[in-house]
Ligand SMILES: Nc1ncnc2c1ncn2[C@@H]1O[C@H](COP(=O)(O)OP(=O)(O)OP(=O)(O)O)[C@@H](O)[C@H]1O
């Protein structure tokens with residue numbers, strides 16, 4: 001059977017394009033607490049297509065970070081299944097990049113050295129110069145072209161987050177998992193980095209899942225917005241397909257005839273859950 005599947009992929013390249021990057025089936029997460037088990041997620045189902053960008057919104061504490069950390073392989077699942085690219089997840093791996101709200105850089109290293117971390121393992125056959133070039137390219141992309149040698153402690157919060165994003169890009173993951181990546185940034189930096197993120201995701205054909213509290217951001221970035229119900233026993237309450245083609249320009253999105261309908265739909269969901 002396996003051979004048949006491979007043959008199909010070779011004959012029909014579109015087969016690959018319509019394949020799911022991620023399949024989550026009947027996922028359950030239970031945290032043991034002194035007061036007994038706390039069921040955070042219960043029977044959550046979600047599929048993400050190759051190269052699709054989804055955003056996740058839901059009230060604080062519903063289990064968004066829990067979900068993301070299980071996909072990242074950093075948090076064990078209690079039931080159900082998470083299948084990435086055809087295989088069940090067994091711990092963290094270079095196929096998934098993770099970006100959190102705070103980048104956790106190594107403070108004694110420079111911006112460039114922080115991005116270089118891990119790149120050697122991912123590109124063991126490249127020369128050091130090639131690896132440096134990759135890191136410098138992504139640092140420049142996020143607007144740090146003249147800060148390669150600045151120590152992490154000498155960078156502003158926004159600059160540190162840029163380094164974290166460059167580091168995730170440089171590792172060339174198949175899938176990027178972002179947990180409120182721009183939550184702590186001013187709106188100008190936020191907008192700038194949203195544009196960079198979309199550009200790189202498009203160019204590198206990366207599948208992405210972005211958790212955000214910002215309804216506008218959830219629409220601007222994603223092909224599909226996933227709405228989570230409030231916990232305990234949270235699950236997917238609804239999804240919204242954003243029919244605005246990529247690549248996207250902010251002005252075009254804001255002026256899109258459906259934009260305010262999308263916005264209202266999401267706000268109504270959040271108010272009702
Ligand atoms: N290690 C843990 N042990 C026990 N309970 C936990 C643990 N981690 C998270 N929780 C609880 O699980 C629930 C979901 O937490 P999680 O951090 O996933 O929510 P979230 O949707 O990301 O919230 P926010 O929007 O505030 O970031 C919360 O009630 C939280 O208190």
Ligand SMILES: [Mg+2]
Pocket residue numbers: 064065066179
């Ligand atoms: Mg969270």
